[in-house]
Amino acid sequence: MNARRRSLPQKLLGVVMLVTLVSLLVSLGTIIAYDLRAYHQSLGSDMITQAELLGHMSAPALTFDDPRLAKENLALLRLRPKVNAGAIYNSRGQLFATYVAPGLDVSIPNAPQADGVAFEDGKMMLFRRIRDNGELLGTVYLRADYEILGRFGDYVAIGVVATLLAMGIAYLLMRPLNKVVTQPVLAIADVAREVVATGDYSRRAPGTSNDEVAELAAAFNKMLSEIESRTRDLETSNSEIAREAEQRSKAQQEVMRLNEELEERVHTRTMQLEQANHELAGAMEEAKSANQAKSAFLSSMSHELRTPLNAILGFAQILTSEKLPSTLVQKREFANHILKSGRHLLTLINEILDLAKIESGAVALSLEPVALNEILKECESMVAPLASGRGIRLLFPDGCMANVTADRTRLKQIVLNLLSNAIKYNRDGGAVVVDCSPSGDKLVRVSVQDTGMGLRPEQVKQLFQPFNRLGQESGAEEGTGIGLVVTKRLVELMGGTIGVTSSQGVGSMFWIELESTEPIPSRVDPNAERPAEHHRHQEGEPTTVLYVEDNPANLKLVEEIISFRPDLKLISAPDGHLGLELARAHRPDIILMDINLPGLNGIDAVKLLANDPRTVHIPVIALTANAMPRDVEKGLAAGFFRYLIKPINIDEFTEAINSTMAFLARREEEGSTSK
Structure with a gap:
């Protein structure tokens, strides 16, 4: 009897523990399988995406054989700690660039394998082909940690601990609850045994609950009390059923509402994903177009750079x-070709830098009222020698009193470029006509008209594209094809417009329109003489020139140039401080000053010279590689008498020295007259 009494609680405890164990195992197994599958898919997708991104970024590097750019792209993998190695192979299967995470010793395969994913020793290895417009450029290789076994072990350990903890809690809860569940049944059994043993049918089974056990107790009782008990239990059961049915109906309605909300959320998320995919496709298309445009531009730029370099290197x-002896006349001709190509290459580099700065938004303009009359006079004096060499007449307006809102330096660059093109593509003995007139409301138009061969309509449409040279069909004139592009960008940055009209066989007219302003006073010439104490230069005595330069090659070049001038005497200093000391000690007639000097730069040095009574009278000429227009303005504002740009143009250098000597002679004559 005791064994039977203990068996029901034990069975109930066993059933509860078994159900708890099965539920835990199914739940944990489902979660582990889902997470491991999601981890595998996420890692694979992430590796494929990373490989495609690296392939897209490294396509230009493979195209132009630039391992440095490819290695910089691979270096971005340091932001992905799970990726411990990577490589890029070229189309021939050769290693092009590699990456290994710091602190690791990882071997990179010598040759790429077929596209796909492989697993080895807890690592995932991915090979992905790089293609551009259907052309195989190379292969991307990535190697990352594959921690699925470790994650599985962690989940198993967590599952074991969670199972033991849940089973222990279930066991502790079921021990006191066992009595609550089994006590009524055991009580009925005890009453039944007592009735059978004693024959006392007046005993009644206690009704300790309101369930099937209570119904069993009521059935065990007799007569009306038993029928009454059954009727009461039936009514109670009906009310419970109605309540449960109502609760079930409410639960079904809630489930339907949640399903509708879920469908709406799924629809909204689907629309968002479609929009994101559309935007991503558009961005990829834009990136592809930009990459193609960049490739075309680099190809054209490479051709233009190599053309003058070919002449320079070839004649050099x-x-x-020693196998190709040449005469002195030939050597002079070859040297002239090298000089001409070098100057053309320098012009090309300057215009490419201007275009790059404009396209990147790095050009800062200082818009202010500018007198057009001054700009036109300065430009006329600069292009007059070029025009006279070909017998071309320059016709400028007698007086242009208009003023425009512009950057003075950039406006001068624009007008000079239009005048240079008008002279370059003109007929020998032709003419260039410059006009200045109002155009519309508060606008001023400056036009430059030539008498050249003119342009066809299809040439006009492609005129403002990089490397599209005027006269390129005849090949008679050199040009970068960038000047007009830079001119157009600069005019637009100043709020103006540029246009062209051309008639083939008659000529072309380029014009710009800018906003006009009220008249402004003329600028003061930055090269104007300043009152200064000076010394007398003895007749027949050579003019002393002090050159402050830290580069031995540049110093040697100036020494060679001045060696042909017996009327000049050169002394030199390797830095700004020593240059100041020599200037104070020797009192040279002219000072040549580099700007990027060690210790004391040229800007600060010229200011110190101007503040010293012993050197204030000495004109200082800048000779520097700082060639940007802002650098020139800054140098002239600091007090330089002239501003020369490296590489040295010997004719320009000689003219600067001669004009400075003439200025010194005039100053001495004026000093003598005043005394």
Whole structure:
């Protein structure tokens, strides 16, 4: 009897523990399987995306054989700690660039494998082909940690601990609850045994609950009390059923509402994903177009750079070759070709830098009222020698009193470029007509008209594209094809417009329109003489020139140039401080000053010279590689008498020295007259 009494609680405890164990195992198994599958898919998708991104970024590097750019792209993998190695192979299967995470010793495969994913020793290895417009450029290789076994072990350990903890809690809860569940049944059994044993049918089973056990107790009782008890239990059961049915109906309605909300959320999320995919496709298309445009531009720029370099290197090889002897006349001709190509290359580099600065938004303009009359006079004096060499007449307006809102330096660059093109593509003995007139409301138009061969309509449409040279069909004139592009961008940055009209065989007219302003006073010439104490230069005595330069090659070049001038005497200093000391000690007639000097730069040095009574009278000429227009303005504002730009143009250098000597002579004559 005791064994039977204990068996029901034990069975109930066993059933509860078994159900708890099965539920835990199914739940944990489902979660572990789902997470491991999601981890595998997420890692694979992430590796494929990373490989495609690296392939897209490294396509230009493979195209132009630039391992440095490819290695910089691979270096971005340091932001992904799970990726411990990577490589890029070229189309021939050769290693092009590699990456290994710091502190790791990882071997990179010598040759790429087929596209796909492989697993080895807890690592995921991915190979992905790089293609551009259907052309195979190379292969991307990535190697990352594959921690699925470790994650599985962690989940198993967590599952074991969670199972033991849940089973223990279930066991502790079921021990006191066992009595609550089994006590009524055991009480009925005890009463039944007592009735059978004693024959006392007046005993009644206690009704300790309101369930099937209570119904069993009521059935065990007799007569009306038993029928009454059954009727009461039936009514109670009906009310419970109605309540449960109502609760079930409410639960079904709640489930339907939640399903509708879920469908709406799924629809909204689907629309968001479609929009994101559309935007991503558009961005990829824009990136592809930008990449193609960049490739075309780099190809054109490479051709333009190599053309003058070919002449420079070719003639230089002839001059240095012992197998190709040349006469003095030929050497001079070859040197002239090298100079011409070098100047053309320098112009090309300057215009490419201007275009790059404009396109990147790095150009800062200082818009202010500018007198057009001054700009036109300065430009006329600068292009007059070029025009006279070909017998071209320059016709400028007698007086242009208009003023426009513009950046003075950039406006001068624009007008000079239009005048240079008008002269370059003109007929020998032709004419260039410059006009200045009002155009519309508060606008001023400056036009430059030539008498050249003119342009066809299709040429006009492509005129403002990089490397599209005027006269390129005839090949008679050199040009970068960038000047007009830079001109157009600068005019637009100043709020103006540019246009062209052309008639083939008659000529072309380029014009710009800018906003006009009220008249302004003329600028003061930055090269104007300043009152200064000066010394007398003895007749027949050579003019002393002090050159402050830290680069030995540049110093040697100036020494060679001045060695042909017996009327000049050169002394030099390697830095700004020593240059100041020599200037104070020797009192040279002219000072040549580099700007990027060690210790004391040229800007500060010229200011110190101007503040010293012993050196204030000495004109200082800047000779520097700082060639940007802002650098020139800054140098002239600091007090430089002239501003020369490296590489040295010997004719310009000689003219600067001669004009400075003439200025010194005039100053001495004026000093003598005043005394």
